[in-house]
Structures are given as structure tokens and as C-alpha cells.
Amino acid sequence: MLTTPFAPDTELIETMRLNRQGQVLLLALHLQRLAHSAQQFGFAFNATTVLHALAPYLHQPYAQNQRLRLSLAKNGALTIECSPLAMTTQPVWVVLAPRPIQTETHYLRHKTTVRGHWAAGEQWLQQHPGYFDVIYYDDQGFVTEGGRCSVYVQQQSQWFTPPTSQALLPGVQRAALLQQGLATEKRITVAELQSAPQLRVSNALRGWLDARLKVVNWS
Numbered sequence: 001m002l003t004t005p006f007a008p009d010t011e012l013i014e015t016m017r018l019n020r021q022g023q024v025l026l027l028a029l030h031l032q033r034l035a036h037s038a039q040q041f042g043f044a045f046n047a048t049t050v051l052h053a054l055a056p057y058l059h060q061p062y063a064q065n066q067r068l069r070l071s072l073a074k075n076g077a078l079t080i081e082c083s084p085l086a087m088t089t090q091p092v093w094v095v096l097a098p099r100p101i102q103t104e105t106h107y108l109r110h111k112t113t114v115r116g117h118w119a120a121g122e123q124w125l126q127q128h129p130g131y132f133d134v135i136y137y138d139d140q141g142f143v144t145e146g147g148r149c150s151v152y153v154q155q156q157s158q159w160f161t162p163p164t165s166q167a168l169l170p171g172v173q174r175a176a177l178l179q180q181g182l183a184t185e186k187r188i189t190v191a192e193l194q195s196a197p198q199l200r201v202s203n204a205l206r207g208w209l210d211a212r213l214k215v216v217n218w219s
Helices: 027-041 047-057 105-109 116-127 172-179 190-195
Strands: 012-018 066-072 078-084 092-096 133-137 143-146 150-155 158-161 199-203 207-214
Touching (some): 012 027, 027 047, 027 066, 027 172, 047 066, 116 133, 143 150, 143 190, 150 172, 150 190, 158 172, 172 207
Parallel strands (some): 092 207
Antiparallel strands (some): 066 078, 133 143, 150 158, 199 207
């Protein structure tokens, strides 16, 4: 267990897609990631307790897909929010961040309520609702991830995504795509992102989406 670098009120979070049949198809991967982060930083975690808390939302019909957000406090307290999930029109538009991402790596490798490092990008997205996400890169010029998604580029008919040896979140949908052999880890430069013939992004809430990169003036 690592000494926790987080403020006492920091929570671990998982945002899941609950389909119309009341199923979270990637639930095992969500629990695996949550358990790993909890173990790393000394959060009380019990998978049976989490499943019991989720049970009232599962295995019942819904008129549309739902956004299921679970948060875990350090003492093991759980909060669950469920709300309708709007459809996503493809392709989604993304933009490149104006500068490399700068923050402690534990804020990038774990999904928590600490999101100050994404604040400027999220503010820009609120002002430009036609865009899906901002794509970030490190100070060596390698693409890492979006503020809410994993990134994929197509090269020679194969899909590649940045490796977790870089400072980035191990996305749940990303893990499923890697397990299925649909994507492979590879370092991706900003130039490769910009010149890729096809681009996709993913997260557990929206799935694997066709994307388009647009150059914008951030000034």
C-alpha cells in the first residue's frame, strides 16, 4: 500500500454504462480497477458490499441506457447516482490541448474526484459544446489520453493506443478492447495523431467511437 497523496475527502469513482436490460457489461473490469486503486491507497473496499449497493439498479428494464456513477470514500462509504444517458452522435470532435499535461502521475493513473488538472480543458468544452473531448500529451510529445476518454490511432489497418507505462488512466473500455485483440499498445506522437487516417476514442460510458481531430486556436 502506498501512502495516500490525496486529500481526506477524495473519492475513487467509476462511471458505468447501464444498458436498457439493467446490465453493466464491463462491471468486472470496473470492480477490478476500483479494487486496485483502493488497495494502492488504503481505501476500504469490499466487492460484495459494492455489488449489494448496485443491486437495486441492476436487472430491471429502462427506457434508455443509464449513466451509473459510483464513488468510494476512503472509509468505504459508497454513493451511487443513476441518470439517463443521451445517445452520442458519431463521429465525435476532439481537439489537441495547447500544452503538455502537468500534474502528479497518481492523479492521472487513478480515477478520482481530483480533476483540477483537467479544469481548463473542461471549461473550454463547456464553452464549445460541439466537441467531445480534449486530447492531452506529455512533455516528450507523446499522446496520453483525453480528459474523459482513451485515444486510438489507425496505422496500417491496426488500432494503437498509448501504453500504461505512460502516465494515463487504464480505461475500462480500453482494457476490454485490448483483451479482445482489437487494439494494441504503442507510443503515439502528436504528429502521428494528427496524420492518422482514422481516429477513435473510448470510455466505458460511450463505447468505442469514431472521432475527428480539429485544430483550434486556444487564445
